[in-house]
Each structure stands twice: as structure tokens, then as C-alpha cells.
Amino acid sequence: MLFRAVSVWLLLAGTVQADPAFWRHEWPQTDFTVTSVDSWTEILSGGPGKDGIPALNDPAFVPVARETRIDPREPVIAVELPGERPRAYPIRYLTWHEIVNDRVGEVPVAVTFCPLCNSALTFDRRVRGQVLRFGVTGKLRNSDMVMYDVETQSWWQQALGQGIVGEMTGVTLTPLPSWMESWDGFRSRNPDGLVMDEPAHARAYGRNPYRGYDSSARPFLYSGETPPHGIDPLVRVVRVGDRAWPLARLRQAGRIEEAGVTLSWQAGQASALDTARIGQGRDVGGVRVRDGQGRDIAHDVLFAFAFHAFWPDGTWMLGN
Template sequence: MQSLFKTISCAAIVALTLTTAPQSASANPEFWANEWPNTDFEQTSVASWREILSGGPPKDGIPAIDNPQFVLIGEEGDIGEREPVITVEIEGEIPRAYPIRYLTWHEIVNDQIGDLPVAVTFCPLCNSGITFDRRVGDQVLSFGVSGKLRNSDMVMYDRETESWWQQAIGTSIVGELNGTELQSLPSWMESWAEFKARNPEGIVMTKPVGYNRAYGHNPYVRYDSSQRPFLYSGELPPHDIPALARVVRVGDRAWPMTRLSEQGQVSESGVVLSWNAGQASALDGESIAQSRDVGTVRVRDAAGNDLPHDVMFAFAFHAFWPDGIWMLDQ
């Protein structure tokens, strides 16, 4: 999907959407069979195959990272202070930062933190960054990027059964594991400076070796300022909320980021959400480090424990939670 965005403007995105969507929508299991001979297309929870479109790259055209390498924060000198990272803090383990400058180009990192196998995921088209436990029953899965989109969200696949998984909801939608849900783990996006200040002994994923990518550059320039998502034909959000406005999703509830930035902290429905300035958008300017400030959100319960959540675009929340609850200003 990145190759489509590398040199195009937001105006070109709209034109490309209009010219490619009908052709892509004609895809079906018979068309995909050669590329996916091990996927059981008889098992699916997708209402219509027209929901699944090609994003451009083929299977593994966007290469997931396995066995990522890490260094101490003092040994990292390339990441800008305001650049976003996904933070994973597991009790008893050294806190880890996964820079969005790498996840933008790879979208999935399969890692092992102590005894816990995790998949750290980021879908740029939905701004969705979620960390999953890779265990399903007694099986440990590893994930790759299928090259397909549904509601403009990345469709992942597991290499063990080649079932397809919807990244935004962590659920298999096609194949042997259809209907299986992954457990989401507490993680959050914050600036590199915030991670370092809180975790002076933390570690950070290093630049992947063997790939020619413009790490630190955003191939989706001005995407989060566009009017419509890429390859999306679903309903737009209610309440006049812009399609690419950021919302904080906790379960089936969504808090607009604008509300949090205005109020600083919101406590309701058993959730405490706090907002602080200092994190750059990964989907604004060409340089992520130079992009506009969108702030950092932490989501905790009343006891102060971090909760699984997602900071995603409003259209994606509405697409996957059409009956979801919009937590507007009270």
C-alpha cells in the first residue's frame, strides 16, 4: 500500500480511489486461489467479498518484521524527539518502544517479550496501532501482511493456517480460524521523548536490516487532513465528525481526540483518559519528526492500570462498530 502513496498528493488519492475501487471490488476467492492455496475461503464472516479490496502490494509485499533487534535508548540517535512510538510495558520485563517510522513501512512486528509472544501492529490508513497476544489456544501464530484491505483497514494473515485477520478488531474473518479473537494487550502511542523520560533503562527497536525504505519519512503526506479515506466506500461518521479525525476507542466506545485535547482529562464509564501535547502525527508532513502535534493519550481504569485501546480514525470506528457509542462532550 505504501508504494501507492509514495509520490501522490491527497487530491491524487481521491482520484485513485475513484478509478481503482470498482476494479478491485471484483476480486473473489476464485481470483485469490493461486496466491492463497492454503486459505479455506469456505469459512468466512465477511458478508460480501466486495468488502475486501487489493491495496496494491501482493501477499508479503509489505514485509512484516520477525525477531526485531533492540538497543538501549542511549544508543539510538536517529529518532526525533516528537516521533511516535508504540510502547509495550510488560510487568517484569524491560519496557520496549517500537518506532512508527519502521511500522509505517512494515505494519507488523512479531516479537517475544519474556514468555509472551506479541504482534505489534500499525495500519497507517486507519492510524490504528494495536498490540496482540499471538497465542490462540496451544498454538503460537506469526503474522504477515496480506496486501488486502477491508474498510481501508489492513487484513493480516497468520502463516500457520493462512487465515485472514482484521487488524482493527483482532478477529479472523476468513479461513480455518474464522471467528477467533486475539487478545489485545495494553500499549499506547507516545513520543520518543516521553518514552525515554519514563523509561531511562528502556530499549527501542532498531532499524530493520536489509530493506530499502525511507524510514522517518511519511509516504502518506497530508493523509490525515484529507476528506475521505483511501479505498473506502462505507458510511461516514455521524455527528459531523470528520472521517479522518482521531478518536480513542475503548471497547465499543469512542472519545473524539478534540474533546480530550480541550479538557485534558476525562473520567467516565469506568475509564480515565488523559491527553498531553508533544507527539507528532505519523500521517501529516513528509518528515514525521517535523509534523504537527496530535498529542499523546493514556487510557487507564479507576485503579490506574493501563487498558487496551486504540487511537484510530473516526471512519474506521464507525465501520467496525456501527452501533458503537460516541462519547461526545457531556
Template structure:
């Protein structure tokens, strides 16, 4: 599998960097980052994922086209959806961050394939509008982003600045969906979808074929999740609570903790087969509050929830 090959290529470099004396090893590349200000207790948690700074190129102000014009996406392919705008995972797989504007606000559409964390943030913070890029570094296997204004480092899974001048600042997550292209197209026939970037990438393919059925996460040294849950099993995370996707899929609907979670067939896993559209069924998920309003949530792998919410609550049911 390609992800295993990638692991073999970067694990030695990552391990060596982790054992060095951070942050000195990074100062030449990150001369604007204030390493004296951080929320990191153990610098060995941060390792290289392989690519350098901006080696995974984030996109800013993407070209959008009308839903009716899009003919490349298969019905079951996943997209990140917010405010009538769709951002296909086939592009986010290779770029991980899209800086855009929607619903009258600046947004950052983010996706970390190693943790399956797809989150849309309001990128207004610290009295400014931030533009994000990819550091090429990982913590607990999750992408570390950076803002181009201060070069502070941000944990994608939590939206918190963890290194630099903005340490402790948190981005606000927005009520976005990861849903199938068919579902988005049906709900937003007059919506828009991100056009293919003008970059040489194998869009529509999964460079991590077989990843979400692997026994261990990529470049992760933490413990397995509790309750016998497989590390790469998906969970539905709302705040510091996590519902196993298998429970929601079996029930179809769960009403709990003031929330309603719904599952519907139709979405392919982006991290299963080598072709996104051919991945096994994972379903479309929605979460609403007691008033029926959508709430912010994401669908991380269980190990990622456990790593970033060690005191979180596992909603296992009876």
C-alpha cells in the same frame, strides 16, 4: 500528494477485483486459505491495496538496542510502546507488523497507517503461537493480516480472524501506548528500542503526506461518521466506545465510563507532513481503569471506528 498518486494507481485494480467472484480470484496466491470458512457477508468489501502477499514485509524477532544507544529518533516522533520496549512508527509505517516477544509472551505489534490503528496483540491463539504477515488486502481501508500457520486472514482493527480455518478467533489486545519517543525515553531510560531494519526504505518519512487532513480516506467507500465528525479525525477507542480526540485535548482529562483518559502535549502526527518528526501536535494519551491500571486502547480515525463498530457509542460529552 503521494497517497493520491497511490490511489490513482490501485483504484482500478481494486475495483475490478471487488467486482470479480471472490474468493476464486485469490486461490492461486492463497492455496492454503480455507475460503469456505469466513465471517464475510459481502466479499466486495475486500479489495487489493496494491502490494501482493508479503509485498509489505512484516518483521519477526527484530534487533533491539538500548534506549541510550538510539540517536536517530526525534523527541516528538511516535513509537508503539509495550513492556519497556519501543517500536518506532518510522519502521512500522513501512512494515506494519512486528512479531516479537515481550513480558513473557509472544506479541504482534501492528500499525495500519490508513486507519491510524496501532495495536499490540498477544499472538497466542487457538492453542498455538501465530506469526503474522501482511496480505496486501484491505477491508474498510484497514490492513488484513494473515497467520503463517493456517493462512487465515485477520482484521487488524479488531484482531478477529475473518477468513480461513481460524475464523471467529480473536486476538487479545494488550495495554500498549502510542507515545512520543521523548516520553518513552524519560519513562524507560533502561528500556530497549527496535533497531532500524536492514531494508531499503525511507525511514523517518511519511509516504502518505497530508493524509490525516484529507477529506476522504484512502480506498474507502463507506459513509462518513455521524455527528459531523470528520472521517479522518482521531478518536480514542476503548472497546466499542470512542472519545473524539479534540474533546480530550481540550479537557486534558476525562473521567467517564469507569475510565480515566489523559492527554499531554508532545507527540507529532505520523500522517501529516512528509517528515514524521515535523507533523502537527496530536499529543500523548493514556487510559486507565478505576484501579489506575492501564487498559488496551487505540487511536483510530473516526471512519474506521464507525466501520468496525457501527453500533458503538460516541462519547461526545455535554
């Protein structure tokens, strides 16, 4: 398995002394004098260098009815903006590329997925009057992808959607409502929708290079605190703002109305981080989160360790 086969090498790579002087040859335009990171040792190499995981730009789409390669339970990221045809971004592609720079109508979007945190977030790419294009640095912080923008070469924390190094430090991207659901669920709701076409890259699309990851005892390249309340680091939680609902609680209830939002769970979505073939992963279900007016709102379904790492003072919605 690729994930386990390279783990020792990546651990060694991650122990290289974290120092901007070491990084400047690869990042000559990044302003390392401006940062919100407390210690450079928080940032580790994930193995690949800059753009070693190639982000996708201006992807092609095909009508839902024409797509035959995706297994019914495979997860996709659904983006359904008002007035636009719904779009599905399959995790089978994002597993290998992690970022898709796209435009939905008049809105430039970045659809992102960090496999090591299970974090799938969509952002508006407009910042300070310009449209940014994002790539993958190859770095990790708390096992979460560090992105960068091409225009200013600033570094961004994917789970936060926030600049952490360079000119854009402290700037927060606007999150857009999106969610992970099964391919079957998306196409059943949106028979006239669009799905991202297979990229023209030599990748084993549909295979999971992180086989067994979400059953591991500990997160990869993570040395931070474990979550409180005896919560296992690699269980999924639903994050809305600075609150986290354990997915197991939502799965048991089916529907939860708390803190001004309604969370619902539906069976039928495979884990992207379980079996060698993504579509055969165990059923973790899909989540939707809506406000009091029934509108979809931005949220994330990520691992508990990542929520605790980035929202250490966050509220755990345990229901007791």
C-alpha cells in the same frame, strides 16, 4: 509524494472483482468457504500483494541511551509488560512494515500499525495452544489492513484483532495494553528501556509516504458511511471497547473520567501522517487510558470513519 502518486493505480487495483477464485492462486491454503465477511466486495486490493509489505520477525533492540536517529516528537508504540524492560516500536519502521512479530519475556506479541486507519494495536500471538506469526495480505477492508497468519493462512482484521476468513474465522486475539507516545516521552520515562533497532531493509525510514493523509477530505479506498453527529471521517477518536471519545474533546479537557476509565492527553507527539518527515508533523499529542486501579488498558486511537465502520452500533462519548 508516494501516496498521491500511486492513488490512481491503487484505485484501479481495488476495483478488480472481489472473488476467492481470483485470490486462490496466491492463497492456495486459505479456506475461503469459511468467512464472517458479508460480501467479498468489502475486501479490496491495497496495491501490494502477499508480503509485499514485509512484516518483521524477531527484531533487534538497542538501549534507549544509544538511539540517536529518532526525532524527539516522533511517535512510538510503547509496550510495558509486567516484569519486563519497556520496549518502544517506532512508527518510522511500522509505517513501512505494519506488523512486528516479537516476544516480550514469555509473551509472543504482534505489534501492528495500519496507517490508513491510524490504528496501533498490540496482540498476544497465542491462539488455541499455538503461537501464530502474522504477515500482511496486501488487502484492505474499510481501509483497514487485513493480516494473515502463517500457520493456517487465515485472514484477520487488524482493527478488530479478529479472524475473518479461513480456519480462524471468529477467533479474537487478546489485546495487550500499549499506546502511542513521543519518542522523547518514552525515553524520559524509561531511560533503561529498549527501542527497536532499524531493520535491514531498503526503506526511507523517518519519511512519511502518506504525506497530508490525515488532512484529506475522505479516507482512501473507503466507500462506507461517514460517522454520525457531523464528525469528520479523518479526525482521531480514542476507542475503548465499543466506545469512542473524540480526541479534540480529550485534548481540550486534558483528562476525562467516564465509563469506568480515565483518559489523559499530553502534548508533544507528532502526527505520523502529516508532513513528509514524520518527526515534523503537527502535534496531536499522546493518550493513556487506565482503569479504576490505575492500570493501563488496551485501547486505540484511530480515525472516526474506522470506528463507525467496525462498531456501527458503538457509543460516541461526546460529553453533551
